[in-house]
Amino acid sequence: MDFYLEIKHICKQTGARYGILHTPHGDVETPMFMPVGTLASVKYLSPEDLYELEAGVILANTYHLWLRPGENVVANAGGIQKFMNYNGPMLTDSGGFQVFSLSEKRKISEEGVTFKNHLNGEKLFLSPEKSIEIQNKLGADIIMSFDECPGYPSTHDYMKKSVERTIRWAERGKIAHQNNKQALFGIVQGGEYPDLRQYCAKELVKLDFPGYSIGGTSVGEDKETLYKMIDYSIKYLPKDKPRYLMGVGSYDAILEGIMRGVDMFDCVLPTRIARHGALMTSKGRLNIRDKKYEYDLLPIDDECDCYTCKNYTRSYLRHLYKCEEGLVKRLLSIHNLRFLINLTKEVRKAIQEDRFGDFKNDFFEKYGLNSKNPRGF
């Protein structure tokens, strides 16, 4: 089998997992953070940048690639890795999140979701089978079940119906899945309701997926609720399969997730906020456009080893940002991604040395994160 998670160590202090995820496009260590490249491109970064970042798995999106350039264009190029010239593991999201994010332009039925194409208004229909068919053609190493991602909060009544449908969709997707080189993950939904999370997780486990995602997260819930969602889901998932927490990229939530047994994270946060001038640093958040950096010749973060921090000053980066020079988006994206990748790297080391609990506490203390100020990013 080309795809499996090899658990190498479990932290005696916390139970957090260190492992190696084997994929057809190479091995990656977990826990890991996966940059998002929706349209087969991590915005402003080249594959060479991604290699230097040690980015590992890159995400792309079924819905967006379906619309442009179309899955056949990608298949014609030999699959998404060849198409975008990234020789590493990739993952495609199913389009389920777009049911949430494009909620004003869609209608959900048992069969699937009717979308209004956000580019030209054209009516489109995406079903579990269609999503899998597209993902088969895109050819990523890891693909996602087509799920419904309800907003937060949703009523128990609605969530129950939604979860039952998501489970049926997962089963339909599994039946439709034809490419045995791709690992299809089931997605646990159920909002903040423990009974629905349990039900969903158990039903999906019966279908025996090679990995499981925790979805319905990062849709407006607070951090404590997010952590409950993880807890309510993860305890029913098999220990030998990878767990992927979808859409979470703030560093505090990543650490909390890892402590709870999560192996994989993805998020647009580091790249999106970078494009808007906000940076994650070992001293907390920094906004490069702030006037106080006008004459500042220090790097963004003196503890960072990224290309940007090794070569550029805050003063220059601020100048680029203020002048809207495109280069700044690349340089800042590189920094934020490297920050999270380095964080998970340190976490892996801490897990192997059975001190992840201490690491997490130290980190939170250093960043001034506590119950009074629970917010990282």
Added chain:
RNA sequence: GCGGUUGUGGCGAAGCGGUUUAACGCACCUGACUGUGACUCAGGCAUACGUGGGUUCGAUCCCCAUCUGCCGCC
């Protein structure tokens, strides 16, 4: 020299006798962004009605003078 025209916060630009804290853009200063519809969204600052008179219960808005820029003519 004569005629016309213009003059509103750093810049551009509404308003044209009585709902104005005098719009709105840009710039400037901040904040947000969590399976990317995103160089987006939100908020804030600002010694702004050329100057001096006059008409009016009331003038950015009307009249006179003056200064400034622009256009045209001798």
